Structure formats: C-alpha cells, structure tokens
Amino acid sequence: MVIFDSVKKEKVEFAPIKGNEVSxxxxxxxxxxxxHLGHARSSLSFDILVRTLKALRYNVTLxxxxxxxxxxxxxxVKQSGKSLSEITELYTQRYLDDMDALGVQRxxxxxxxxxxxxxxxxxxxxxxxxxxxxxxxxxxxxFDSSKDAHYGSISHQVVEDSATxxxxxHTSHKRNPKDFALWKACAKDETICFDSPFGEGxxxxxxxxxxxxxKHFCGNEDYTIxxxxxxxxxxxxHHENEAAQSRCHSGKEVAKYWMHNGFVQIDGEKMxxxxxxxxxxxxxxxxxxxxxxxxxxxxxxYRNDFNFNEEDLQASKKRLxxxxxxxxxxxxxxxxxxxxxxxxxxxxxxxxxxxxxxxxVIDEMVGEGNxxxxxxxxxxxxxxxxxxxxxxxxxxxxxxxxxxxSYFQIGVDETTKATIERVLEERNxxxxxxxxxxxxxxxxxxxxxxxxxxxxPTGSVWERV
RNA sequence: GGUGCCAUCGCCAAGCGGUAAGGCCGUGGCCUGCAAAGCCACUAUCCCCAGUUCAAAUCUGGGUGGCACCUCCA
Numbered sequence: 001m002v003i004f005d006s007v008k009k010e011k012v013e014f015a016p017i018k019g020n021e022v023s024x025x026x027x028x029x030x031x032x033x034x035x036h037l038g039h040a041r042s043s044l045s046f047d048i049l050v051r052t053l054k055a056l057r058y059n060v061t062l063x064x065x066x067x068x069x070x071x072x073x074x075x076x077v078k079q080s081g082k083s084l085s086e087i088t089e090l091y092t093q094r095y096l097d098d099m100d101a102l103g104v105q106r107x108x109x110x111x112x113x114x115x116x117x118x119x120x121x122x123x124x125x126x127x128x129x130x131x132x133x134x135x136x137x138x139x140x141x142x143f144d145s146s147k148d149a150h151y152g153s154i155s156h157q158v159v160e161d162s163a164t165x166x167x168x169x170h171t172s173h174k175r176n177p178k179d180f181a182l183w184k185a186c187a188k189d190e191t192i193c194f195d196s197p198f199g200e201g202x203x204x205x206x207x208x209x210x211x212x213x214x215k216h217f218c219g220n221e222d223y224t225i226x227x228x229x230x231x232x233x234x235x236x237x238h239h240e241n242e243a244a245q246s247r248c249h250s251g252k253e254v255a256k257y258w259m260h261n262g263f264v265q266i267d268g269e270k271m272x273x274x275x276x277x278x279x280x281x282x283x284x285x286x287x288x289x290x291x292x293x294x295x296x297x298x299x300x301x302y303r304n305d306f307n308f309n310e311e312d313l314q315a316s317k318k319r320l321x322x323x324x325x326x327x328x329x330x331x332x333x334x335x336x337x338x339x340x341x342x343x344x345x346x347x348x349x350x351x352x353x354x355x356x357x358x359x360x361v362i363d364e365m366v367g368e369g370n371x372x373x374x375x376x377x378x379x380x381x382x383x384x385x386x387x388x389x390x391x392x393x394x395x396x397x398x399x400x401x402x403x404x405x406s407y408f409q410i411g412v413d414e415t416t417k418a419t420i421e422r423v424l425e426e427r428n429x430x431x432x433x434x435x436x437x438x439x440x441x442x443x444x445x446x447x448x449x450x451x452x453x454x455x456x457p458t459g460s461v462w463e464r465v
Numbered sequence: 466g467g468u469g470c471c472a473u474c475g476c477c478a479a480g481c482g483g484u485a486a487g488g489c490c491g492u493g494g495c496c497u498g499c500a501a502a503g504c505c506a507c508u509a510u511c512c513c514c515a516g517u518u519c520a521a522a523u524c525u526g527g528g529u530g531g532c533a534c535c536u537c538c539a
Contacts, residue, residue, distance in 0.1 A: 026539095029539075039539055045539090155534085232539080235469095236535065238538090268532075271539095274538085299488090304478090311489090315477065357479060361486095367503095371503085439499090440500085
C-alpha cells in the first residue's frame with residue numbers, strides 16, 4: 001500500500017508501526033449544525049481508506065471524534081434557548097444518520113470532547129508542569145510554541161511575529177503569535193463551564209484530539225498512531241498545533257502518516273458557511289439516493305478538489321446503473337471472486353486510493369461480463385463469479401450492495417407500484433394480441449409517470465427513470 | 466505579503482520519462498414488433514513559451530489562468 005503523506009508531500013510506502021495493526025484518527029464534526037457535503041467527502045475518503053486497508057488484511061481501528069463543546073456550539077445554545085446536550089445530541093444523531101445513508105461504516109471509537117475532559121485536563125496539567133504551557137492573566141492557558149523545536153514541521157507554515165500581512169488578529173495575552181489556547185477561561189456570564197485545576201473554562205479546539213488519541217492509543221516509542229486524517233483545511237493550524245502539544249506531552253510524534261482530503265466546491269469555490277454556499281447532506285438525500293450520492297462523491301480522487309454539480313451527479317449515476325444492470329442479470333448467490341479482477345482492483349486502490357483506476361477496472365469487468373453473458377446466457381458458473389465480483393466491490397467501495405431490481409425502483413411507493421403492475425399486465429395482453437399501438441400507448445402512459453419499461457425474454461420489467 | 470495545489474477530448478477523470486485508461490454525451494451498426502438495456506465500431510497529443518533527453522502530458526525555467534491555507538472550517 002502506498003499513500004500520500006501530506007506532511008512529507010509525497011507518496012510513501014505504508015508500513016504500520018505495530019505488526020498488522022493500523023490505528024487511524026480522523027477529525028470528525030463539530031456538532032452545531034447539519035452535516036454538509038464536505039463532511040460527507042471527508043468521511044467517505046477515510047471510509048474508503050479503511051475498507052481498502054481491511055481488504056488488504058490489515059486490522060484497522062478507526063477513531064473519529066465529535067467536538068461537542070466550542071464557541072459555535074455555545075452560540076447556538078444561546079440563540080436556540082436549548083441546552084448544550086440537546087443541541088449536540090441532536091446534531092450528532094443527524095450526522096450519524098446522514099453517514100449511514102451514505103454507507104459510511106461507523107468508527108470503532110467515537111469519543112466526545114465533553115466525555116474526554118479528564119484526559120484533556122491531565123494533558124494540559126502535564127504541559128504546564130513540563131513548562132510547555134503557561135497560564136495567563138484571566139485564566140486562559142496557552143501552549144508555548146517557542147518551546148517546541150519542531151513547531152512548523154507538519155504544515156511547513158512560517159508564522160512571522162511581524163505578521164502585518166497576515167489576517168491573524170493578535171491576542172494580547174499570547175507571548176508569541178504562534179501560541180494557541182489549550183484552555184479558555186469562562187467569561188463572567190458564561191454558564192457552560194468545566195472545572196479544572198486552572199479554573200473554570202473549556203478546552204481549546206486542538207487539545208481534544210491530542211487527548212483522545214493519547215487516551216485510546218498507545219503506539220510505539222516513535223509514534224502514537226499510524227494515520228491521522230482530516231480535511232485539507234485542518235493542516236494548519238489545527239494539525240500543526242495538535243502535533244506540537246502531543247509531541248511535547250508524550251515525547252513522540254502523534255502520527256506516522258498524515259492524510260488530508262480535498263474540498264468540495266460549488267461552482268469552483270470552496271463550500272463554506274461564510275460564503276453561504278453550503279450544501280447539506282440531508283438536502284441532497286431528498287433528491288438522490290444515498291448510494292448514488294456516495295458513488296458520485298467517491299468517484300473523484302480524495303486529494304483533488306471536488307466540484308459538485310447535479311449534471312455530473314446524473315452522469316455518475318448512469319455509471320453506477322451499469323453495475324446494477326449487470327447484477328440484474330445475475331443469480332442471488334455467488335461463488336468466489338475472480339482473482340485477476342480482485343487483484344487489479346486492489347492494486348489500483350493500493351496506489352494511494354486510485355479510484356479512477358479502480359472504477360475503470362470495474363467498468364471493464366462489467367463490459368466483459370455483459371459480453372460473456374450475451375454470448376452464453378446460461379453459464380451458471382460465470383454468473384456466480386460475476387456476482388461474487390460485485391460482492392467484492394461492495395466490500396471494498398460500499399457500492400452495488402442492493403438488490404438489483406429494487407435499486408432501479410427506489411423512491412416509488414407501493415400504490416404507484418400497484419398501478420404500474422396493472423398497466424404492465426394490460427400491456428402484456430396487448431402485446432400478445434399484437435396490438436402494438438395499444439402496447440406503445442401504455443408504455444407512453446408509464447413514461448409520463450417517469451417509469452421506463454424494458455421487455456426481456458423472461459417478461460417485462462420496469463425502472464424509475 | 467507568506468505557503469501550497471491545480472490546468473489532459475463538449476463534460477467528469479486516470480497518467481508520475483517510453484509514445485494519451487475509463488465513464489457521460491454524440492454518431493453508425495447488431496439485437497428488438499418498436500423501444501430500453503446490452504454488445505461492436507468511431508471521436509484528444511495533453512494552457513502557452515523555452516530547455517534537458519534517443520524519447521516529455523509526464524523533468525527544469527519562465528509565463529497565463531483557476532483554487533486553497535495563513536481567521537471558525539471537512
């Protein structure tokens with residue numbers, strides 16, 4: 001397996017720090033609003049990574065956090081009149097529901113910041129003791145970046161003191177512009193506070209990840225975990241800061257490899273709250289099936305920018321349709337996957353998750369499968385093998401797992417189905433009577449309902465267009 | 466101002482020095498009562514300029530045009 005390490009900025013051979021075990025930490029969502037397509041892409045990117053590693057027979061442990069305490073959440077609490085837990089539980093659940101719809105496998109560990117307070121406080125205490133952090137007037141605790149000789153090694157960003165060119169607003173209490181808050185003291189009228197040896201307050205943004213990783217993974221003498229992941233925008237300052245505090249706390253690097261996914265863009269611009277062009281997953285799911293959305297979002301390499309638009313999504317769906325069209329021709333139970341196919345697919349994915357290559361391997365298999373079935377439609381062994389191939393695709397990429405006929409009928413309710421069946425029967429009678437004008441009229445009738453009919457040797461089937 | 470990424474057929478998108486994968490769309494054909502689906506066939510010299518090399522979309526230098534990070538962000 002080769003992966004692109006975003007710190008080294010090159011593809012590197014992946015080798016776990018401990019035998020066959022792979023530990024991955026992925027920066028999860030801050031639960032103060034519904035998840036958007038960017039969250040989907042990040043989750044999907046690492047879902048594919050985990051699935052690939054598992055297919056390569058690694059034993060993977062994925063940890064994905066929920067940030068359930070921070071400024072934006074507090075603002076939401078104040079503005080909504082609801083309690084902190086009401087807000088965070090609501091959006092955590094919605095996030096999980098959205099991810100389920102997209103076929104994202106659940107993480108093995110899903111820690112929440114508010115449930116990791118002991119680990120967070122312990123880490124800050126230790127950083128203060130070791131003189132890597134200082135308490136400031138007012139109660140804030142800052143990390144002293146000047147004490148970390150390797151600060152900057154993750155993002156390669158140079159933060160200058162005289163940063164007049166930068167958009168950074170300097171906070172007066174910091175000793176150095178690179179310093180960042182480990183603990184934010186409670187404002188006078190603030191009610192959402194946590195106890196700590198350094199006064200009431202709440203954790204800074206970066207510390208929770210370090211604390212959770214420290215709590216859940218042990219690693220070896222050089223690294224705590226194998227892979228640390230997240231969106232490209234987290235590289236700086238989030239991951240730089242996280243790496244710094246972890247390094248100073250434990251004396252070892254937090255992660256051996258860093259992987260970052262690219263952005264989802266709308267009309268060529270980054271999708272973000274401030275630009276007002278966010279696209280919520282739940283809204284996309286109203287118009288498209290979760291699997292179709294999933295397939296579209298994973299079809300572009302994870303490090304590239306992803307420009308979302310509905311025409312491309314439609315085109316992408318047609319590609320997925322082809323997989324199901326083949327599956328439609330297959331029996332319900334398989335035998336074993338074609339070795340050459342499996343190897344080619346894994347080989348593609350082992351190259352830093354080369355999804356384009358993988359999809360072309362699949363398209364090739366589908367084309368050859370159809371052709372072979374055209375030639376020899378009764379070949380049971382072939383059919384079983386083809387089904388097994390699709391089952392392997394499902395395991396590796398999380399697509400193609402549905403029952404084929406129902407895939408093409410998603411979103412059609414029972415009463416409509418009954419109507420369709422009735423018209424279909426009528427049309428069959430017309431066809432038997434060679435009344436093709438009537439048969440075509442009935443087909444037109446269904447077409448007007450968005451239903452397409454396809455006549456096959458074994459009868460007529462219908463699909464939603 | 467600093468730091469990066471990107472530019473390949475109408476559209477999406479591989480390629481990482483050896484002579485342009487795949488999908489969508491389109492055209493022609495087979496199949497079909499007609500269709501749909503499927504199958505077959507056809508469709509690019511890689512933003513521009515210069516250089517390195519026997520050989521460059523791939524490396525180097527210089528342009529041009531996008532995008533991102535340096536502020537909460539996936």
